[in-house]
Every structure is written in structure tokens, then in C-alpha cells.
Amino acid sequence: MTEDEKIADYARRMTGAGGGRPPEDVLSVVRRIARVTHVASDVHREEREARSFGERLADRIAAIGGSWSFLITFGAVILVWVVLNVWILARVGAAFDPYPFILLNLFLSLLAAVQAPIIMMSQNRQAARDRFAASHDYEVNLKAEIEIMSLHEKLDRIREGELAAILARLEALERRGPS
Template identity: 45%
Template sequence: LGMLTEMARRLRRTDNLLRHRVSRNPNTEHAACTTTADRAADVIATFGGSWKFIGLSVFMLLIWMGVNVWYLRTGAFDPYPFIFLNLVLAMVTSLQAPIIMMSQNRQSQKDRLRADLDYEVNLKNELLLTEIRSLLHERERKRGAAQIHEGS
């Protein structure tokens, strides 16, 4: 009974697959299930992995060190070896790493969705090609039978 139930379920799924369009845009499918926080994390991760971020970071580090070295004579707020700067950089890193990992997890979910959609399209194409091939074989068989009948 369980085997018949499973076969019926698969048959319904195959029938549904053949009746409906299966090619869908994975970007649209994925965008439908992302939250505002997910999109914000993606934007932050994209910026964090860009040359703009690297340039801005280097610029800010040079400004920070320059101001503190120049004001060293007058009482810098973060004198050498720049302990407060190390704290700020550690905090940025500790926040940036999980955001990048969240973005990578969403990208892997999107890749899995794309693979699933590709599988459905390929399965439907395979089923339709099998059907077309059987129809062609049937026509060839009928044409061969008709030629034999005409030759008699």
C-alpha cells in the first residue's frame, strides 16, 4: 500500500511537472524570501569586500595615526601604539565576519535553489524528449508498415 501511495505521489508530481511551466528565475524566487535585514547584510558584505572599503580603511588609518602622531606633543587621544585604534578595528572585524558569513549562507541557499530549478527543467525536458522519441518511433513504425502494405 505504501508503495502504491509513493507511485501515485510521483505520478501526480510528474503530471504536474508536464502540465506547468517549470522554468523560473532563481533571483526572483530568492528575492521573495529575503528580509530587509538579509538585504542590508548583503549590501554591507558587498561594500566590505570592495576596493572602496579597502581605500577608505587605509585612508582612515592614515588619518587616525597622523592626527595622533601630530598631536602627540599636545596630548593625543590615542598615543602610539594606538590601543584604541586596535579596539575599533577588532570591533569592526568582529561585526564584519558574521555579516559576510550570513551573506555567503544566503548565496549558497540561492545556489541550491538554482540547482533545484535546473533539475526540474532538465527533468521536464528529459520526459518531453522521451515522449517525442516514442512518437517518432511510432510514426516510423507506421510509415514502415504502410510502405510494406503499398509494396504488396
């Protein structure tokens, strides 16, 4: 029996796959068990190290744009803009963006046009990170489950050996008769 056949047989026994071939993710975990390699790793650190400058920048912009401090600051800037153009500069005839605030609308539209795709890119990367982390968690949990099942088998074999030894002693005592 080749090593791959042994691994497939072990995977079938551990997962109850019957006569069919176990799924590839199960075989991958069983191969790691056979090689005594670790499945667990810091997926967040690995992902952080693999991000490009643009991805890090987009994530930072999305983090800032989705914060309360940004919303409060943004509201304050708009309020100052309106007060400045309607009451202060309008009195001296120097308002640079009088009502209906066309320049302000242009800035807000530009901000929305740039910020929305950046936030969506960041969310897509976050979804990909979540999928990768879930896949990794599945592998770690599967390995733990297979290891626990293997330990149960070992304990069962040990108990069977102990029970056989106890039964042999009892039979020997019965053959000797009462003392």
C-alpha cells in the first residue's frame, strides 16, 4: 500500500467517507498530520504582509471614512462652509460659494465618487480575508477533530489491552480456585 493510499484509507476511516475518495481538503489535513506539520498560522499577519501600498491606503481611507470622527468633522466643515457663505461673507459681498452651494455640491460629489469605490474595494478584500480565515479555521478544526478521533482509537486499543489482561488474570484466578 502506497503512502497516498494509506493517507486516503486513514482519511476515510476518520471521516466515515466509506468506499469513496475523501475530499481534497481532508486529504490535505491528513497529509499534514502524517508529516507532523502545523496547520495553525497567523492568517492576519500573513495577509497584512501580502498587501500592496494601494490596498493598505484603500483600507486606511475606508477606515477613516467610516468613522464617527470623520462624520463629525465632515458635518462641522459643511456647517462652517454654509455659515461662512450665507452670513459672514455674504454681508460684505465676498461669498465664494453662495446659495445653492454649487462648489460645495461639486466637492461632495467628487468625494462620493472617489470614496465609494475605495470603500467597496476595501470591503471586497475584507470579504476575501474572511473567506480565507474561515477556510483556515476549518482546516485547523478538521485537524483537531481527526487528532481527537485518533486519540480515542488509541485509548480504545489501550483499554482493550487492559481489559484483556484483567480477564486473563481473572481466568487464571478462577482456574486456581479458592485459596
